[in-house]
Amino acid sequence: MFHAQILTLFPEFFASPLSCSIPKRAISSGIVDVECIQIREFATDKHSKVDDTPYGGGPGMLMKPGPVVASIRAAREKHPDTHVVMLTPSGSRFTQAKALEYTEKPGITLLCGRYEGFDERICDYVDEEISLGDYVLSGGEPAAMCVLDSVIRLLPEVLGSPESAVLDSFSEEGILDWPHYTRPEEFEGKRVPDVLLSGNHSKIEKWRKEQAELRSKQRHVKYSDCDD
Ligand code: ADE
Numbered sequence: 001m002f003h004a005q006i007l008t009l010f011p012e013f014f015a016s017p018l019s020c021s022i023p024k025r026a027i028s029s030g031i032v033d034v035e036c037i038q039i040r041e042f043a044t045d046k047h048s049k050v051d052d053t054p055y056g057g058g059p060g061m062l063m064k065p066g067p068v069v070a071s072i073r074a075a076r077e078k079h080p081d082t083h084v085v086m087l088t089p090s091g092s093r094f095t096q097a098k099a100l101e102y103t104e105k106p107g108i109t110l111l112c113g114r115y116e117g118f119d120e121r122i123c124d125y126v127d128e129e130i131s132l133g134d135y136v137l138s139g140g141e142p143a144a145m146c147v148l149d150s151v152i153r154l155l156p157e158v159l160g161s162p163e164s165a166v167l168d169s170f171s172e173e174g175i176l177d178w179p180h181y182t183r184p185e186e187f188e189g190k191r192v193p194d195v196l197l198s199g200n201h202s203k204i205e206k207w208r209k210e211q212a213e214l215r216s217k218q219r220h221v222k223y224s225d226c227d228d
Contacts, residue, residue: 002155003107004034004148005075005082007068009050009114011036013141023149026158034148035078039063042070051115060116068111068118072125075109084126085147086111087140088118091129094143096170098130099150110147112140176216178208 006014014036018027026032040048044066051061072084083105102108111126123129132143152158159165169177181192195207 001030002032002103002151003079003082004032004151005079005107005109006034006036006112006144006148007039007071007075007109008036008112008141008144009039010112010139010141011038014145017145017149022158023152026152026155029157031155031157032152037071037075039067039071042067042074054116062116063113063118063122065119065121068113068122069125072109072111079107079109081106082109083107083128084109084111086113086118086123086126086129087132087143087147088113088129089131089134089136090117091131094130094132094147094150096150096168099147099154102147102151103154103156108148108151110140110144112144114139174216174220175212176219178211178215 008014014034017023018034023032023034027034040050043050050064050067052064054060054062075082075084083102085102085108087110111122130143130147132146137143154165169175181196185192185197193207195203198204
């Protein structure tokens with residue numbers, strides 16, 4: 001069983017996405033178990049304070065190290081081999097390769113921050129800092145849910161057909177998926193490409209490969225391609 005732990009101030013955020021579709025099935029069939037741990041439970045003062053103002057001034061509040069580090073320790077106590085991932089816009093970019101890497105671990109612990117971020121010293125207690133992309137979310141929760149979802153669907157036995165994950169966009173480094181069509185053959189004047197109706201499987205395979213490469217070239221702006 002793959003263990004997922006989520007350290008958060010908002011455990012209710014995860015209730016709905018985990019009760020739908022693939023994550024729901026993976027949990028109910030015992031492939032994964034997900035436990036949300038409320039960071040606030042590790043606050044030690046009488047107001048259960050988990051945030052404070054930054055030294056040196058500036059706007060916003062930071063997550064205090066005490067309660068967060070105590071929650072990480074609690075997660076490691078439950079699952080000593082867990083891989084602790086902090087969700088932060090300043091982390092390394094999350095990729096499909098990372099998702100696959102996480103499936104090979106006994107479990108992951110996803111640390112979600114709120115407010116303007118974490119006290120920097122918390123970084124010494126995590127294994128990795130991960131960002132979903134170059135935009136700022138109001139907290140780590142949506143990012144953690146994306147990471148968890150992408151990992152769950154890659155766990156052995158989760159997807160109906162093992163081929164589906166292998167054929168995903170990005171399974172081959174940087175390659176997007178080809179375009180897909182289903183019935184009807186014509187929709188509002190737009191026809192399914194003839195090649196897909198031809199029954200010629202080698203032609204279809206060739207077309208799909210070309211389309212995937214074309215899309216990847218047109219739509220993928222790699223980091224290294226950016227000037228600024
Ligand atoms: N927390 C806030 N923004 C984030 C992002 N882009 N990725 C991961 N965690 C975040």
